[in-house]
Amino acid sequence: MLGVYYRPPSQVEEVDEAFFKQLTKLSKAQDLVVMGDFNYPDICWETNTARHRLSNKFLDCIGDNFLFQKVEKATRGEAVLDLVLTNREELVENLKVEDSIGDSDHEIIEFMILRKGRRETSTIEVMDFRKADFDKFRELVGKVSWEARLKGKTTEESWKYFKGTLLRAQKQTIPLCRKDRKYGKRPAWLNKEILHDLKIKKESYKKWKLGQLTKDEYRQATRGYRQASMLQFKLIASCSILRGQAEQVFSLLLMTPF
Numbered sequence: 001m002l003g004v005y006y007r008p009p010s011q012v013e014e015v016d017e018a019f020f021k022q023l024t025k026l027s028k029a030q031d032l033v034v035m036g037d038f039n040y041p042d043i044c045w046e047t048n049t050a051r052h053r054l055s056n057k058f059l060d061c062i063g064d065n066f067l068f069q070k071v072e073k074a075t076r077g078e079a080v081l082d083l084v085l086t087n088r089e090e091l092v093e094n095l096k097v098e099d100s101i102g103d104s105d106h107e108i109i110e111f112m113i114l115r116k117g118r119r120e121t122s123t124i125e126v127m128d129f130r131k132a133d134f135d136k137f138r139e140l141v142g143k144v145s146w147e148a149r150l151k152g153k154t155t156e157e158s159w160k161y162f163k164g165t166l167l168r169a170q171k172q173t174i175p176l177c178r179k180d181r182k183y184g185k186r187p188a189w190l191n192k193e194i195l196h197d198l199k200i201k202k203e204s205y206k207k208w209k210l211g212q213l214t215k216d217e218y219r220q221a222t223r224g225y226r227q228a229s230m231l232q233f234k235l236i237a238s239c240s241i242l243r244g245q246a247e248q249v250f251s252l253l254l255m256t257p258f
Helices: 013-026 053-064 134-142 146-150 155-173 192-209 215-242 246-255
Strands: 002-006 033-037 082-086 092-100 107-113 121-127 176-182
Touching (some): 013 053, 082 092
Parallel strands (some): 002 033
Antiparallel strands (some): 033 082, 121 176
16 A cells, blocks of 8 residues: 655644554555655654654654654755655665755655556557657647637637647647557656756756755756756647546646656
């Protein structure tokens, strides 16, 4: 069982108690991993001690249920706020704390869950954005006299015309291909250019941590990655919505580290 949890800093004790009860129940599962921002900055995980009463109650809950906390490095400033809990110590391995998403002041936690799972596949028809003619797409859309075409139309009529125009342009400029949908593969927006920018982002992060770059220089170096990934996301999301595949947009949101 995999869970994600967020505890606001001002959370009241009654809500904490409700979570402890739920965690106690879930800890009986064969395999359990719970991760999230728990907001207990006063806990020292080297000694399993805390200064505040609520933090000590959380430590008691973990101990009573024989849970393991796998994060050892600070995830925000000098505090370990983001935790990974499991009821089997060997279930979570290769945990790393590094980099950040966008301008977030929390570090990214990467880890592996060592459990075999079933990979589902299905054949689907998708747009091949790597072979798309984006210049032609912009040309077709740009030459439309939108003001004249939409004049006098209702909101519904305007939307239908707008949607039809974009779908026709899409059909002419973005080819389709059939592929096996394998869950866990890289998302459609992650092209070679963005992978290159992502490599620069990671290298810049290491230099910043070593003191070779300032925080502002690091942010400047990573700005290109965020802009490129956002542009690709917007294009794919727009086409998905027009095709009536809004659920794909939510999947993209979950996979896209802007």
